[in-house]
Amino acid sequence: MKRTRTADSDYAPAIKTPQKRTKTLGGRSSDVNLESSPRIVQLMPPTSHTGSYPNTTSLHDLPAELLYEIQLFSLSATFPYTSRHIYAIFRSTTPHFRARYIIEATKLVIACNQFPSSWTPTITTWLRFGLCDLEVFKVLERTFNPLPSTLGSLVVRDVQLPKRLFKMLDGESGFSNEAKDGVVQLLRYLFTPRTLVYTGVAKRKNIDLENDNTASGDVEKVRNAALKVAADSTSEQEQEATPYRCVVTLWPVNANSQDGYGLARAVYLQRMDVVDLLLANGAMPTMKDNLAIKIALGRRDFKLAKRLLRHVKQGHLSNGQELLSIAVKAGARDIVDLLKAHGVVPDMRTVRMLMRKR
Numbered sequence: 001m002k003r004t005r006t007a008d009s010d011y012a013p014a015i016k017t018p019q020k021r022t023k024t025l026g027g028r029s030s031d032v033n034l035e036s037s038p039r040i041v042q043l044m045p046p047t048s049h050t051g052s053y054p055n056t057t058s059l060h061d062l063p064a065e066l067l068y069e070i071q072l073f074s075l076s077a078t079f080p081y082t083s084r085h086i087y088a089i090f091r092s093t094t095p096h097f098r099a100r101y102i103i104e105a106t107k108l109v110i111a112c113n114q115f116p117s118s119w120t121p122t123i124t125t126w127l128r129f130g131l132c133d134l135e136v137f138k139v140l141e142r143t144f145n146p147l148p149s150t151l152g153s154l155v156v157r158d159v160q161l162p163k164r165l166f167k168m169l170d171g172e173s174g175f176s177n178e179a180k181d182g183v184v185q186l187l188r189y190l191f192t193p194r195t196l197v198y199t200g201v202a203k204r205k206n207i208d209l210e211n212d213n214t215a216s217g218d219v220e221k222v223r224n225a226a227l228k229v230a231a232d233s234t235s236e237q238e239q240e241a242t243p244y245r246c247v248v249t250l251w252p253v254n255a256n257s258q259d260g261y262g263l264a265r266a267v268y269l270q271r272m273d274v275v276d277l278l279l280a281n282g283a284m285p286t287m288k289d290n291l292a293i294k295i296a297l298g299r300r301d302f303k304l305a306k307r308l309l310r311h312v313k314q315g316h317l318s319n320g321q322e323l324l325s326i327a328v329k330a331g332a333r334d335i336v337d338l339l340k341a342h343g344v345v346p347d348m349r350t351v352r353m354l355m356r357k358r
Contacts, residue, residue, distance in 0.1 A: 010130035011101070012077035013109055014164045073107050080287050098131045099139040105129070119156040119248065127190075128162045134186040141196055153247045161190070161257040166265040169274065184273060191252040191281045193226055198246040207239045252281050260287025267292045267304065275304070279311050286312055290323055297323070303331045320344030328353045 024202050059067070060083070067089055071079055080090035106125045115121040126132050126140055168175050169182050193241045209212065255262065266274040279285075284306040285292045296305035305327075309317075317323075317339075324344050327335035336354075 011080060011105075013105070013125055013128035014130075060085050067255070072101060072104060075101070077107055095136045095139045096143070098136045099143055102126055102129050102132060102136070102140060103144060103308055112237075113281075119154065120159055123156065123250075124162075127159075129162065130164065133182050134189055137186065137189070145198060145200070148272050153249065155249045155251065155270045157251045159190070159250075159253040161187075161253055161262055163256075163258055163265075166262045166274075168271055169266070169271055171269070184277075187274065187277060191255070191277065193252055194250050196248040196250065198242065198248070201243050209341070235320070255281045255283035256287055260284060260292065264288065264292045264295060267295045267297075267301075267308070270301070270304075271301075273305075275307075279307075284312070284316075285309070286316060286318060289319055290317070293323060294326065297326045297330060297335070300330060302335055305332070305335055306338060309335070309342070312342065314342065317342045317344065321347055321350065325350045 062070075067086065071090070079086070106122055109115075109125050110121060115125075122144075126137065132140070163181050165187065167173060169180055260283065263275065263278045263285065264287075266278060268340055293305055293308050296302075296308060320339055320342060321344060324336060324339045324346050327339060328346075328350055
């Protein structure tokens with residue numbers, strides 16, 4: 001059965017956005033969902049054909065290029081789903097258009113949620129969009145332009161993985177095998193350390209960039225300031241060509257994002273390729289009270305449980321008595337021995353179960 005996407009699956013980030021209280025014209029307060037774009041305009045023409053609108057043009061009569069511009073201006077999460085015709089147009093958009101949309105929508109999300117304007121929350125927000133696959137992410141890296149880049153070298157750490165990537169791996173999610181393979185390829189790319197170099201020439205007035213929070217990595221503030229100065233300049237003589245160069249080193253993303261949700265989900269789905277990838281990049285099976293190990297034991301997958309326990313450092317296993325009790329009930333002697341090697345001391349109830357097993 002073909003999966004029907006929801007309006008916020010691709011064009012809205014998978015993030016819980018807080019509610020904001022605002023005052024209306026009447027003085028009363030109302031709830032405004034920041035997940036909806038404040039720049040959405042009234043796109044549909046009047047339904048009435050009376051007066052001066054005898055031949056009203058509908059959205060379906062507009063060329064695709066104009067619909068793309070409307071979407072980039074409104075940043076609407078629902079506009080591409082208003083009809084089958086419009087959905088078909090936006091379904092065939094290029095990675096470059098999707099990257100432009102994600103960049104502009106990310107600025108809005110960061111501003112509404114008051115996130116710090118730096119690389120880590122920016123890339124984290126990129127990944128939360130359903131539009132962001134491997135091809136689109138590579139375009140984002142190439143087209144995102146931190147102006148001006150007299151910042152020298154930057155190191156980006158602790159980028160968070162969204163839950164949506166691991167939910168797509170579920171067999172009941174409705175995604176095709178090609179889409180699931182794309183998720184694995186994107187994860188492998190994100191876990192690969194890489195260096196991006198941005199160079200160019202920007203015209204701007206003589207402004208002091210050193211005092212404009214460049215040392216703290218506030219790239220977006222400097223970029224907006226430089227663009228504003230360039231736009232407001234009145235003559236070419238007031239501007240100067242300033243070369244910029246920025247070297248950005250991207251570390252592997254955080255394998256323990258969302259309290260280890262990715263590893264627990266991969267264990268539950270028995271996606272061994274994803275489990276090995278996460279473990280190789282520092283995922284800890286002890287997150288969320290040993291949830292990944294409990295899932296493996298609950299599914300009686302003792303081979304996987306042993307693999308997870310071998311990635312637990314000595315002395316880092318907490319609440320091991322519960323795991324020992326589960327292993328004894330399941331009759332997994334190898335798991336019991338591994339837990340004892342980690343220094344887990346059985347309680348009296350577990351000791352009685354061990355004596356009965358003998």
